[in-house]
Amino acid sequence: MYKLKEITDKVYYVGVNDRTKERFENLWPLPHGVSYNSYLIMDEKTVLIDTVDICYSDIFLKKVADALGGRKLDYLVVDHMEPDHAGSIRLLKEEHPDLKIVGNKIAFGMLDGYHGIKDGLHEVKDGDTLSIGSRELKFFMAPMVHWPEVMFTYDMKEKTLFSADAFGTYGTLDGGIIDSEINLQRFWGEMIRYYSNIIGKYGMPVQKVLGKLAGVEIKTICSTHGPVWREHVQQAVGLYDRLSRYEGEEGVTIIYGTMYGHTEQMADAIAFGLAENGIKNIAMHNVSNVHASYILRDVFKYKGLVVGSPTYSNQLFPPIDALLHQMELREIKNRYVGYFGSFSWAGAAVKRLAAFQEKIGWEQVGSPVEQKQGMKESIYEACIALGAEMAGKLKNN
Numbered sequence: 001m002y003k004l005k006e007i008t009d010k011v012y013y014v015g016v017n018d019r020t021k022e023r024f025e026n027l028w029p030l031p032h033g034v035s036y037n038s039y040l041i042m043d044e045k046t047v048l049i050d051t052v053d054i055c056y057s058d059i060f061l062k063k064v065a066d067a068l069g070g071r072k073l074d075y076l077v078v079d080h081m082e083p084d085h086a087g088s089i090r091l092l093k094e095e096h097p098d099l100k101i102v103g104n105k106i107a108f109g110m111l112d113g114y115h116g117i118k119d120g121l122h123e124v125k126d127g128d129t130l131s132i133g134s135r136e137l138k139f140f141m142a143p144m145v146h147w148p149e150v151m152f153t154y155d156m157k158e159k160t161l162f163s164a165d166a167f168g169t170y171g172t173l174d175g176g177i178i179d180s181e182i183n184l185q186r187f188w189g190e191m192i193r194y195y196s197n198i199i200g201k202y203g204m205p206v207q208k209v210l211g212k213l214a215g216v217e218i219k220t221i222c223s224t225h226g227p228v229w230r231e232h233v234q235q236a237v238g239l240y241d242r243l244s245r246y247e248g249e250e251g252v253t254i255i256y257g258t259m260y261g262h263t264e265q266m267a268d269a270i271a272f273g274l275a276e277n278g279i280k281n282i283a284m285h286n287v288s289n290v291h292a293s294y295i296l297r298d299v300f301k302y303k304g305l306v307v308g309s310p311t312y313s314n315q316l317f318p319p320i321d322a323l324l325h326q327m328e329l330r331e332i333k334n335r336y337v338g339y340f341g342s343f344s345w346a347g348a349a350v351k352r353l354a355a356f357q358e359k360i361g362w363e364q365v366g367s368p369v370e371q372k373q374g375m376k377e378s379i380y381e382a383c384i385a386l387g388a389e390m391a392g393k394l395k396n397n
């Protein structure tokens with residue numbers, strides 16, 4: 001019944017869309033849902049690459065059966081054991097009991113731990129190949145992108161890389177599957193958001209696997225989320241290279257907390273100073289209204305960052321504190337940072353932002369601005385000057 005898109009010669013898309021889940025990992029908002037991608041190779045052997053979230057196993061198994069057209073399933077390759085991809089393995093195995101599961105040692109430990117599956121395993125190591133008829137599959141271990149068992153599977157004939165979560169995006173596939181058949185506008189930003197939320201901490205492991213793939217010709221990338229990359233392979237790989245080196249574009253993320261608008265006025269003055277000095281990319285975020293998911297995306301995207309907070313019970317405004325912790329967790333490097341704050345009787349916010357800057361080791365730009373009670377001209381000018389200094393630093397970069 002199902003019409004299944006042929007991605008490359010005899011490779012079919014058998015993934016599903018999830019428009020029900022509100023938050024990925026119960027954390028990261030999904031305004032356009034998410035897809036769980038799975039691919040079936042119909043060679044002399046039939047090979048399924050990953051499965052889908054268990055909530056979608058029914059439709060998934062039907063798609064696989066339709067694609068197989070009565071043939072038996074010979075192999076399942078497990079590139080990643082996170083339940084959004086491994087969730088349907090036990091049911092798949094029940095339907096195809098003779099199935100051989102291909103994966104690495106760490107994945108097999110998890111396969112036993114999550115699903116109690118111990119038999120019918122074919123273990124592979126970095127660089128191993130598996131002949132499935134007219135083509136060979138080659139396996140590249142990609143540990144900590146973003147789990148320890150992650151590996152990439154490369155179809156040597158079609159030069160297709162099955163890359164697990166790498167190069168993935170949030171957002172369902174609403175008809176089109178391959179980048180060339182989709183308006184990609186919303187997907188690029190979502191690729192950065194996905195990276196910054198899920199993979200951001202693991203810049204080094206991403207660099208390592210990109211290095212391994214340097215001499216490998218890649219015509220198509222099949223990720224486990226979002227579009228299949230073909231027309232834009234270079235852009236996708238280039239973006240991952242830049243993000244994993246923590247290289248920021250010219251632009252500034254301004255993040256502030258505010259209860260009564262005084263700190264916000266400072267943020268506006270800083271933005272004025274930035275724009276007046278030629279900075280066009282300014283991402284302004286009121287931390288109380290914008291989910292951290294989007295703020296982290298912009299912190300990964302832009303080289304400049306300005307953070308402001310009111311003093312709150314001798315501390316930072318709590319959501320600012322939480323956000324700084326998220327940035328620290330991701331070990332974001334090489335940012336220019338400026339900061340500012342406000343208070344009413346005994347300021348603590350600026351002091352605490354300074355301590356954060358020192359701890360994370362980013363280069364401080366401009367003089368911190370601290371406002372007591374209402375806005376004064378000197379403070380307003382100091383905020384504009386902070387914006388101007390940040391702009392100057394970025395322009396000279």
Ligand SMILES: Cc1cc2nc3c(=O)[nH]c(=O)nc-3n(C[C@H](O)[C@H](O)[C@H](O)COP(=O)(O)O)c2cc1C
Pocket residue numbers: 257258259260261262263264310311312313314315342343344345346347348373
């Ligand atoms: C719950 C709460 C706790 C606060 N704690 C402090 C404090 O410990 N020290 C201080 O100087 N001001 C404190 N303030 C005052 C704010 O820092 C001050 O009003 C600031 O201007 C608020 O900035 P905003 O207008 O951007 O919200 C507190 C305010 C609130 C509402």
Ligand SMILES: [Fe+2]
Pocket residue numbers: 080082146165
């Ligand atoms: Fe994952």
Ligand SMILES: [Fe+2]
Pocket residue numbers: 082084085165224225
């Ligand atoms: Fe995933």
